[in-house]
Amino acid sequence: MKLEIDESRCKGCNLCTMVCPYRIYRQGNRPNRRGIYVPELDRPERCANCRLQELYGRRLCGICALICPDQAIRWVKEKPYEPMNVVIEY
Amino acid sequence: MREDWLRNDRLPHIYCAGCGNGTIMNCVLEAVDKAGYERDNTVFLSGIGCSSRAPGYIETDSLHTTHGRALAFATGVKMAKPSLNVVVFTGDGDIAAIGGNHFIHACRRNIDLTVVCMNNHIYGMTGGQGSPTTPIGKTSTTTPYGAVEVPFDLVDLAVAAGANYVARWTSYHVTQLTEAVLNGLNTPGFSLIEVRCQCPTSYGRRNKFREPKDYMDFLRSHAVLKEKWERTAKPGEELPAESFLVGEFVRRARPVMGVADET
Numbered sequence: 102m103k104l105e106i107d108e109s110r111c112k113g114c115n116l117c118t119m120v121c122p123y124r125i126y127r128q129g130n131r132p133n134r135r136g137i138y139v140p141e142l143d144r145p146e147r148c149a150n151c152r153l154q155e156l157y158g159r160r161l162c163g164i165c166a167l168i169c170p171d172q173a174i175r176w177v178k179e180k181p182y183e184p185m186n187v188v189i190e191y
Numbered sequence: 192m193r194e195d196w197l198r199n200d201r202l203p204h205i206y207c208a209g210c211g212n213g214t215i216m217n218c219v220l221e222a223v224d225k226a227g228y229e230r231d232n233t234v235f236l237s238g239i240g241c242s243s244r245a246p247g248y249i250e251t252d253s254l255h256t257t258h259g260r261a262l263a264f265a266t267g268v269k270m271a272k273p274s275l276n277v278v279v280f281t282g283d284g285d286i287a288a289i290g291g292n293h294f295i296h297a298c299r300r301n302i303d304l305t306v307v308c309m310n311n312h313i314y315g316m317t318g319g320q321g322s323p324t325t326p327i328g329k330t331s332t333t334t335p336y337g338a339v340e341v342p343f344d345l346v347d348l349a350v351a352a353g354a355n356y357v358a359r360w361t362s363y364h365v366t367q368l369t370e371a372v373l374n375g376l377n378t379p380g381f382s383l384i385e386v387r388c389q390c391p392t393s394y395g396r397r398n399k400f401r402e403p404k405d406y407m408d409f410l411r412s413h414a415v416l417k418e419k420w421e422r423t424a425k426p427g428e429e430l431p432a433e434s435f436l437v438g439e440f441v442r443r444a445r446p447v448m449g450v451a452d453e454t
Binding site: 109110112113114115116119164166167168169170171172173175 | 194197202204206208210213214218391403407
């Protein structure tokens with residue numbers, strides 16, 4: 102699982118920076134195309150839900166997605182890690 | 192999944208940055224989803240105001256009705272077809288000001304509705320006029336020297352008028368709010384969940400809560416848990432200034448109207 106902020110919906114209220122127990126969200130410092138300072142993700146792999154949702158089979162925490170007034174935060178499924186085969190060309 | 196209930200073609204919504212109504216919408220949808228409601232037999236109703244735009248972003252049947260009359264329309268929907276699940280979004284201007292009579296009589300009849308009142312202490316959509324729930328001393332465009340009238344306590348009103356389930360939470364307490372809405376959906380009879388939320392544009396700007404975070408901090412520090420207060424308060428002790436009780440106020444089983452099995 103991976104955290105994702107939808108930039109087309111976020112209005113930059115920074116409520117997520119206040120509620121996350123791991124302080125994963127940081128205030129953004131660069132305006133996007135619409136002039137909104139979208140929060141940045143600071144090492145999002147620390148998120149409890151991202152790590153443990155598959156293991157527990159239910160949503161853990163999830164406060165940021167519930168408190169986001171613009172429905173901009175969600176989790177997306179990630180493909181399982183696959184080691185890449187490096188082809189060496191001679 | 193909560194996302195399945197949203198109308199993605201209508202988003203992003205028109206609420207201001209940091210408005211609490213979006214948070215409450217999330218919690219209600221989460222609770223509706225947990226209660227296992229189907230999209231075909233759930234109806235969302237609303238009156239007029241910022242809060243009442245919420246059903247427009249939800250992909251079910253919905254009614255956007257006249258100011259204050261959402262509960263009258265909801266009564267009609269529920270009595271015409273008691274198998275429907277009816278959820279009403281209202282604001283404080285709807286339920287406490289112009290629709291006050293509809294509200295107390297819906298409580299008295301104990302119709303099987305779930306009412307979520309998004310109380311932002313002000314008429315936010317029309318430019319920040321003082322509402323019946325503006326606290327004493329707070330500034331709005333119609334009370335430039337501070338409100339002087341005692342605000343309405345919607346929870347006490349609903350308890351006195353006879354609602355079956357009454358709770359109050361804030362937009363900061365999202366998990367508890369989801370739980371309360373779920374309890375309200377599962378309780379037969381009238382259930383009111385009052386949610387205090389922030390309005391950074393109209394209320395916060397005039398009352399030193401300019402950032403959404405400031406009012407969230409206020410809600411967190413001034414919300415007193417009802418159970419804890421009853422356990423620890425000395426006899427005759429008053430709540431600290433500007434504090435308010437949160438929690439489940441009443442849950443009872445008075446005779447109800449509009450439940451499918453009994454009609």
